[in-house]
Amino acid sequence: MCDRYDNHSIIPYSVYCFLLDAEYPAEEYYLQMLIELYNRRDVGNNFLDTLQRTLEIGNNKRYIDQSREQIKDYIHDGYVTVYRGEFASEKYNNLDYKESVSYSLNYNTAKHFATRFRECLELTKSIIYTVKVPIEDVVGFHHREDEVICIPIKIGGKMEVVKEESML
Incomplete structure (x- = not known):
């Protein structure tokens, strides 16, 4: 359907x-x-x-367990390090990391999302967040974009930003 x-x-x-x-x-x-x-x-x-x-x-246990199994090589001491690229202009933006569920295992994917509109928009924000996420907050994985689905801070996730890198 x-x-x-x-x-x-x-x-x-x-x-x-x-x-x-x-x-x-x-x-x-x-x-x-x-x-x-x-x-x-x-x-x-x-x-x-x-x-x-x-x-x-x-x-959801089976699906969450399968997702965590797919990223097991990235888990260290109960955490997975992921990246999020954010952008903003006067009229457009993607979600703030505190509200977002979408992160990537791949730094370059996050960089793409932070910078992809810089040729056509005057960006006021273009940043890559490096984030440590406790494995218990990982609820899904999607191979496209090496995307890790996490419980966001807004609804109780315990992730921690360890680095912010401006692309402006």
């Missing part, structure tokens, strides 16, 4: 929220479905609330 809608359609996410609200008996797939929607489609402004609810009511 989702393939009938383009990447900017909120309908697949809305269907997910309906299934979650109805407590449709597929709890072991809730988190995996939400992460796939997040990676491939537009999600609503209530995404963090939806993520938090998914983590609370879903049976």
Whole structure:
């Protein structure tokens, strides 16, 4: 069904929220479905609330364990080091790291996100964050962009910024 809608359609996410609200008996797939929607489609402004609810009511252990297994070589002393590239201009920006779930294992991917609009926008912010995330806050992984999905600070994540690098 989702393939009938383009990447900017909120309908697949809305269907997910309906299934979650109805407590449709597929709890072991809730988190995996939400992460796939997040990676491939537009999600609503209530995404963090939806993520938090998914983590609370879903049976997510298998998916989370599989995700952590995929990044096991990057885990040291209970933490994974990840990167986040952020940009801002007068009118446009991506989410602040305190609200974001999306980080990369790859520094150059983060750099791309911090600098990709510098040719067409007058950037007021272009920064790469190096962040230590406790492994218990890692809830997903997606191979595209070596993306690690983390519980953000805004909803209780315990990540710590260890370096900020301006690209301006």
